[in-house]
Amino acid sequence: MYHQLATRFGRNAHQISGREALDNEALYRHVPSIFAREAHDSRSERYVYVPTIDIVEGLRREGWFPFFAVQSVPRDGSRHGHAKHMLHLMFADDVSSQGKPLF
Template identity: 50%
Template structure:
C-alpha cells in the first residue's frame, strides 16, 4: 500500500486534534510547553496573562533589535481586541534559557 501526500496531511491534521469535553480542539503546531500556557473557560485577566506570558507586557523591544525593527506592545493589541468584543481564553509563551530574555520571548 502506497501512502500519498493527502494521507500524510490527514494524519498530521488528526495528530493535532484533541478532544476537550467532547469537542475537537486543534493543538498548537509549535511547542510552547504546558507550563508556559494558560487556557480557561472564561476570559483571561491581565494578572493571569502576566503570570504565564509576561512578554505580553514588555514595554520595549529587546536591545538586540535594530533601529528598523518596529515594536508594537502586545497588550495594546489585546486591549484593542477587547474593546471590539474579543477576549483571550488561551495564551502561551516559549521557554527561555536566559531569564533576561523572558520578557521578550515568542508568545501567542
C-alpha cells in the same frame, strides 16, 4: 487544538487557558512577555515594536477576549520578558454572559 499549537513552544512552555476570559492579572502571571513595553536590546533601531498588550486591549474593545495563552521559555534568561507567545481570542458573540465559551 490550542495544545497542539502550544507544543511548538517547547515542553516547558508557560500556558494558561480557562472557561472564562483571561484578565490581565492572569495573563501577566503566565505570559509576561505580552506586557513588554519595548523591544529586546538585540533588535535594531529600525525594528518597530508594538506591545502585544496594546493589541489585546484594542481587540477587547472590539469584543474579542483571550481564553488561551502560551509563552516559550527562552534559553537566554535575559529574553524571558520578550519570549515568543501566542494567544487565542474569542468573539463576544461566542461567549455567554458569564464570560464562558458557548461550546
